[in-house]
Amino acid sequence: MPDLSQQKQPPARQVLMGSASPYTIKNLDAAIAHLEQAVRFDRTTPVFGRSYWRARVRQTCLTPGITPAQVRRLQRLLAMLTAS
Numbered sequence: 001m002p003d004l005s006q007q008k009q010p011p012a013r014q015v016l017m018g019s020a021s022p023y024t025i026k027n028l029d030a031a032i033a034h035l036e037q038a039v040r041f042d043r044t045t046p047v048f049g050r051s052y053w054r055a056r057v058r059q060t061c062l063t064p065g066i067t068p069a070q071v072r073r074l075q076r077l078l079a080m081l082t083a084s
Contacts, residue, residue: 025065032073035060039077050081057081 023031039053057077063070 021059021061021063023060023063025063028060028063028066028070031060032070032077035077036073039080043080054078054081 035053035057039057042048042050042053057074061071061074
C-alpha cells in the first residue's frame with residue numbers, strides 16, 4: 001500500500017479523480033438521488049464545496065450503461081453546481 005502522506009493530492013481527491021465509477025447500473029439511480037439531495041443541502045450549508053460535488057457527479061457520469069435520463073439528471077446537477 002502506498003504511503004498516502006507523501007502524495008500531492010489528498011487521498012479522497014485522488015479517488016474522486018479516478019477514471020472508474022464506483023457505481024453500477026443497478027445502484028446508479030440511488031447514487032444520483034443521493035447526489036441531488038447532498039448538492040441541494042450543500043448549497044445552503046456548505047460542507048464539502050462545489051469542486052467536491054462536481055468531481056463526484058463527473059465520476060458518476062462514467063458509470064457503464066448509464067441511460068439518457070440519468071445523464072440529464074447529472075447534467076442538471078452540474079449546471080446547479082456551476083450556477084452556485
